[in-house]
Amino acid sequence: MISFLFGKVRIVSSTTDIADIVKIIGGDHVTVTSIARGNQDPHYVEILPSYMVKVRKADIYFMVGMELDLWAQQIIDGSRNRKVMVVDCSVEINKMEVPTGQIDASMGDIHRFGNPHYWLDPENGKLIARMVAEKLINHDSKNAEQYQSNLTQFENDLNSAISIWTKRFSDLRNKNIIFYHNSWPYFSKRFGLITVGFLEPKPGITPSPSQLNQVINQIKENEIEVIASESYFSDRAPKFIESKINVRTVKLAQSVGAIEGADSYINLFETNLLILAKAYGVSYD
Ligand SMILES: [Zn+2]
Known part of the structure; x- marks a missing residue:
């Protein structure tokens, strides 16, 4: 050996x-x-x-x-x-959301x-x-x-x-979505999803009751059908919102091995896109 x-x-x-x-x-x-x-x-x-x-x-x-x-x-x-x-x-990556002003805690x-x-x-x-x-x-x-x-x-x-993927999942384009954490700007840009908000009030900060109420209002105003969470978050906040308003909550793979099916880099996208297509009820044949 x-x-x-x-x-x-x-x-x-x-x-x-x-x-x-x-x-x-x-x-x-x-x-x-x-x-x-x-x-x-x-x-x-x-x-x-x-x-x-x-x-x-x-x-x-x-x-x-x-x-x-x-x-x-x-x-x-x-x-x-x-x-x-x-x-x-990351050195060759075309970076998104590079902050321009002052950054503080x-x-x-x-x-x-x-x-x-x-x-x-x-x-x-x-x-x-x-x-x-x-x-x-x-x-x-x-x-x-x-x-x-x-x-x-x-x-x-x-x-x-x-x-x-871009053909098969083209019906996901222009769908409004709320994410738990801001892990998805590159993914959303590639596949045409529109991020309306986050469960976290700020990156890395646990959702407060007032944030969850704000999200419920965003869902009403923007006719949001889906909230997607990274696999490592607790279900509490998404399930709370699901109990208050008609919205579907799903977990996505933020990395290889995060959820069943996402067992390779390519399968990660396949799995996430299928989960989203089913959640929105769009065709993906
Ligand atoms: Zn992050």
Whole structure:
């Protein structure tokens, strides 16, 4: 078993989405583990000594970046692995919601570099994959051809999936929606959903009764049919609203492994789009 592992590039990533892409690009030449589980809130990860042990032997660490996974730096520092190459997957991303004015604590958990949930646009999955391939090729040039061809295959698979999804789920376009947390601007832009509000009054702040009343008014005024939550939130606030007004609540996969069906990067989108199409009662054949 040890000889089987010998020579593989050892990779740790902050999230399961990046880990899945690393697996696709790296194939048999890499081992990869994600620090956060798919059904975990990626903003807040408790730092455990076992995570530092994982990073101690790693060759490359892939971060989400944009301050989503600030905890990753603590794990990397704590690992005392001086040789690990730390890669920020967000550098090539066209960033949304970059704040322009002053930022202060009263705004909640605002990210200085923009909204960090960029992996929820499948086009950005290609940019993550290119970054992963580039770093693997640099680190392990003898398998460069394999990494390159896995990248091409993944880009082709994603391209055809994206063109199928945009046709198949075109009835989701211009649907009003409320999300629990602001994880979905990249996803919504790609698939044409219109975000009217959030259950969180500010990012990272638990919904207050007055916020929930405001959301109920928004639902009335904008004829909102669906509230979508990240898998890690409690059902309490969405179910409370559902008990007061005619609206459907669903859970979506914010990461690979968050909910049943979202077992790969491509299946994450397929699963979320199907859940939304069913919730709105639109056709998706
Ligand atoms: Zn966030």
